[in-house]
Amino acid sequence: MTETASRPTLEAVAARAGVSRATASRVVNGGDGVREPLVERVRRAVEELGYVPNQAARSLVTRRHDAVAVVIAEPETRVFADPFFGLQLRGISKELTAHDSQLVLLLTEGRDDHARVGRYLAGGHVDGALVFSLHLDDPLPELIHGAGVPTVFGGRPGWGDGTRDTASPVYVDSDNRGGARAAVRHLVALGRTRVAHITGALDQTSAVDRLDGFRDVMGDADPRLVVEGDFTPAGGERAMRELLEHRPDVDAVFAANDLSAAGALRVLRERGRRVPDDVAVIGFDDMLPVAEQTDPPLTTVRQDIEEMGRLMARLLLRDLDRRTAKETEARDPSGVVLPTTLVRRASA
Numbered sequence: 092m093t094e095t096a097s098r099p100t101l102e103a104v105a106a107r108a109g110v111s112r113a114t115a116s117r118v119v120n121g122g123d124g125v126r127e128p129l130v131e132r133v134r135r136a137v138e139e140l141g142y143v144p145n146q147a148a149r150s151l152v153t154r155r156h157d158a159v160a161v162v163i164a165e166p167e168t169r170v171f172a173d174p175f176f177g178l179q180l181r182g183i184s185k186e187l188t189a190h191d192s193q194l195v196l197l198l199t200e201g202r203d204d205h206a207r208v209g210r211y212l213a214g215g216h217v218d219g220a221l222v223f224s225l226h227l228d229d230p231l232p233e234l235i236h237g238a239g240v241p242t243v244f245g246g247r248p249g250w251g252d253g254t255r256d257t258a259s260p261v262y263v264d265s266d267n268r269g270g271a272r273a274a275v276r277h278l279v280a281l282g283r284t285r286v287a288h289i290t291g292a293l294d295q296t297s298a299v300d301r302l303d304g305f306r307d308v309m310g311d312a313d314p315r316l317v318v319e320g321d322f323t324p325a326g327g328e329r330a331m332r333e334l335l336e337h338r339p340d341v342d343a344v345f346a347a348n349d350l351s352a353a354g355a356l357r358v359l360r361e362r363g364r365r366v367p368d369d370v371a372v373i374g375f376d377d378m379l380p381v382a383e384q385t386d387p388p389l390t391t392v393r394q395d396i397e398e399m400g401r402l403m404a405r406l407l408l409r410d411l412d413r414r415t416a417k418e419t420e421a422r423d424p425s426g427v428v429l430p431t432t433l434v435r436r437a438s439a
Contacts, residue, residue: 110133119133180194225244286316
């Protein structure tokens with residue numbers, strides 16, 4: 092039988108540093124009012140002893156749990172199959188890790204999960220929430236508002252027009268409409284005159300904004316040149332087949348994301364259509380595992396998905412720090428929109 096070393100205590104840290112327990116506690120829990128030489132002595136003692144603060148005791152002092160819920164309003168089969176979510180989670184995780192905060196992932200398989208997520212957030216387990224991939228009829232915003240946790244949304248919320256009884260939401264988004272305009276203008280500049288659009292799921296604001304960007308350029312295009320997809324490869328395949336059935340003369344396609352574009356490319360190849368000679372194709376996202384591996388490599392609109400995640404986490408942590416310090420200065424802007432750029436490859 093072996094003996095395990097006893098866990099270092101705060102008293103041991105204080106003794107090693109030659110300070111009172113109260114001083115050691117203030118340093119460990121991020122309090123102020125301690126002279127810098129004493130702070131360094133306490134930190135050195137913590138490192139030498141391998142002291143790990145008791146999270147429950149620390150929470151009583153700081154009112155913080157050092158944990159953030161990441162709520163994705165999609166089933167796990169979609170989350171783990173779509174690299175978009177992995178990139179956004181990577182950005183969020185990097186930022187939270189840099190601030191010694193834990194990520195708690197919550198997914199919604201169905202409507203019954205919404206109440207579970209609401210109860211968890213209201214239970215005081217996390218300091219705040221990062222929420223993305225919302226749908227327009229999603230009850231999560233009201234549940235989160237009722238839970239009273241600070242929240243940052245990924246993507247422009249669909250209730251920003253004041254139709255919901257919630258405070259102005261803080262969100263991070265990309266310039267979906269401007270990026271779509273750039274894609275379609277590029278296709279027109281190539282001499283394409285029968286430009287189609289495969290949309291994303293139109294109960295999400297990103298898809299609506301990209302459709303609006305398409306219409307900004309194409310105006311009153313033939314309605315048969317717009318087919319609804321769902322941001323998946325299978326949805327892109329279905330939409331491309333429908334396009335070829337109703338408008339076999341289509342000579343360009345702007346798809347709402349790279350996965351939809353990949354599905355469209357497969358159908359065009361099956362039907363013997365050359366890309367870009369017969370039909371030019373542009374996607375949206377610039378997810379390298381997809382865009383560089385399609386045949387041919389995909390021209391697409393780049394949004395910095397990982398940076399969106401980092402910025403979401405950064406805004407939330409900044410808000411939490413202000414609340415802890417009871418600061419009253421102005422908050423960050425409620426909406427942050429990141430630029431997009433067109434990345435040209437072989438498909439258009």
